[in-house]
Amino acid sequence: MGPSAGRIGTAKGLPVLVPAMKQAIVARTDIGMGQGKLAAQVAHASLSAYEKADSQLQRQWKQGGQKKVVLQGESERQLHELSEIADRDGIPNAIIRDAGHTQLEPGTVTALAVGPAADDRVDSVTGELSLF
């Protein structure tokens, strides 16, 4: 079974195919975040986009193990462009700005989370990017 094949769920007692779901978090590689800072920003983005998803998407994603991939972004501009594509496709997404208490200037854009949504919908936005 491929990564997008989905799982068999049930609705009203009938088996239905639940699409494989994921969330992609794009973090900037051009601002020199340390490992801990990176992880905190990715977590912040993940939760923020999750909260924008409707409850059915949230539930399906969690039932499938809340799959996440962390990807390399190259610039603030790229994150905004990807966010606009996700908006246009109706995919929940969130751009994070760091509060700037440490390491970064206040307001620095650090990460974008796309999804949870069906694998192929997320891939249509972030499929070109490399794993972090």
Added chain:
Amino acid sequence: MGPSAGRIGTAKGLPVLVPAMKQAIVARTDIGMGQGKLAAQVAHASLSAYEKADSQLQRQWKQGGQKKVVLQGESERQLHELSEIADRDGIPNAIIRDAGHTQLEPGTVTALAVGPAADDRVDSVTGELSLF
């Protein structure tokens, strides 16, 4: 204003002191996670503990900017011990096991999130650990 001083909020029109809140995520340093894997596991732990918190804690934490710190853990045993302390103190927490599709053996414990809760309550569990 110190990190635990809190903020002034309002309840029924009266000003009240909202305690400063945070979440600490302890990630293992002894299993050689790459940066992207580390970030994904931290995000997984963060969301899982968040969902165990009651809605008031969730709201207060988000209103304060959902502050997170990522800390260094040295072993699976340490994460379980810290989780037990948090349980005893009634602090929401979640231990994460990796599905093991990449890098790690399936079921490897990777991270523990403690909170959201008031700063001093979280510190009573994880205050001895170093920043990641």
